[in-house]
Amino acid sequence: MSFELPSVTELEKMINALSDKEFNQIRTEYSAEVFYQEMKELQKRINKTYSNTITHNYITNSESSLDNKNFDSKNITPTNVDPLKESISTIKKNMQFNRKNDIFANSTTFVSSGFRKKTSLKLNEKGKAA
Amino acid sequence: MEELKIQIPLFHVDTQKNNENFIMGGTLPPSLEDGDWAGKGVYFWDNLGNAQYWLKEKNRKNQKQKYNIVRTYLSVPANEVLDLTEPTEIRSFEESISTMQRMKLLDKKIGTKHKGAIINAYWKVLNSFGNATLFSVVKVIGYYPKINNSIYFKENDTQKNIQPYVTIKGKVIYAIRDLQVLSDNYRKIIEVKEERL
Numbered sequence: 475m476s477f478e479l480p481s482v483t484e485l486e487k488m489i490n491a492l493s494d495k496e497f498n499q500i501r502t503e504y505s506a507e508v509f510y511q512e513m514k515e516l517q518k519r520i521n522k523t524y525s526n527t528i529t530h531n532y533i534t535n536s537e538s539s540l541d542n543k544n545f546d547s548k549n550i551t552p553t554n555v556d557p558l559k560e561s562i563s564t565i566k567k568n569m570q571f572n573r574k575n576d577i578f579a580n581s582t583t584f585v586s587s588g589f590r591k592k593t594s595l596k597l598n599e600k601g602k603a604a
Numbered sequence: 605m606e607e608l609k610i611q612i613p614l615f616h617v618d619t620q621k622n623n624e625n626f627i628m629g630g631t632l633p634p635s636l637e638d639g640d641w642a643g644k645g646v647y648f649w650d651n652l653g654n655a656q657y658w659l660k661e662k663n664r665k666n667q668k669q670k671y672n673i674v675r676t677y678l679s680v681p682a683n684e685v686l687d688l689t690e691p692t693e694i695r696s697f698e699e700s701i702s703t704m705q706r707m708k709l710l711d712k713k714i715g716t717k718h719k720g721a722i723i724n725a726y727w728k729v730l731n732s733f734g735n736a737t738l739f740s741v742v743k744v745i746g747y748y749p750k751i752n753n754s755i756y757f758k759e760n761d762t763q764k765n766i767q768p769y770v771t772i773k774g775k776v777i778y779a780i781r782d783l784q785v786l787s788d789n790y791r792k793i794i795e796v797k798e799e800r801l
């Protein structure tokens with residue numbers, strides 16, 4: 475014996491009884507979760523491609539550095555940052571924020587407050603945020 | 605009629621800090637990321653060995669953080685468990701998904717691969733309807749194709765394709781939405797020796 479799911483008719487009644495606000499909230503939250511999962515999958519694919527590229531670069535660097543006496547393969551580190559990877563990381567953070575705050579219901583507030591926060595940053599003499 | 609209950613020990617891997625808070629009567633942070641598994645909730649294994657496997661994975665992926673295993677005891681009315689290891693329950697659940705798609709609550713284009721998101725949406729529909737019974741636990745089987753560390757439970761090529769067979773690649777997982785179904789009295793940190801990992 476386990477959870478007794480409502481019949482199709484009962485479920486139809488429940489969905490029809492939802493207010494527009496409730497209906498849209500569920501739909502939006504579902505879409506946000508799906509979007510988040512899609513981003514995760516995309517990130518995995520990018521990471522895979524990215525690591526292949528680095529491997530390729532290692533090989534290229536090694537070959538071109540054969541004549542360099544100071545060349546030390548142990549010192550090779552990837553220095554370039556993948557912008558796509560970074561932007562997905564930002565999206566992930568934003569999604570987490572939205573998920574905690576009922577998704578897009580507060581998204582305008584989030585964007586505007588985030589903007590205010592960003593523009594109100596003060597820089598010190600070295601140009602870093604104080 | 606006497607209420608049928610499911611009562612079993614469960615195991616969870618988390619940071620030492622979170623687990624210590626849990627055994628002191630606190631809560632555990634529910635999963636937000638695993639939306640493609642069994643939806644929102646705190647995830648538990650039904651045996652220590654699988655928890656040890658997961659502890660090893662967590663330690664490997666994040667070496668800066670300290671993790672351990674906590675044991676607890678599930679005590680829940682059977683009718684609060686959405687059992688997605690049970691074929692008739694799965695069929696009913698799939699009918700529900702089709703209904704939600706037909707009524708445009710879920711997008712048809714997205715398909716049904718996002719199980720966790722669908723479970724969450726389904727729970728919300730039930731929750732919004734005042735007198736509907738809610739599920740507090742979701743039971744699923746996770747498939748781990750890379751696990752093949754047994755001598756006797758290895759699959760051969762014939763089995764892979766056509767025959768039913770015993771496997772250790774399926775792991776029972778419980779996603780607990782309401783931690784009140786976990787007994788306070790049995791919460792304990794389980795020490796695992798390094799060689800067991």
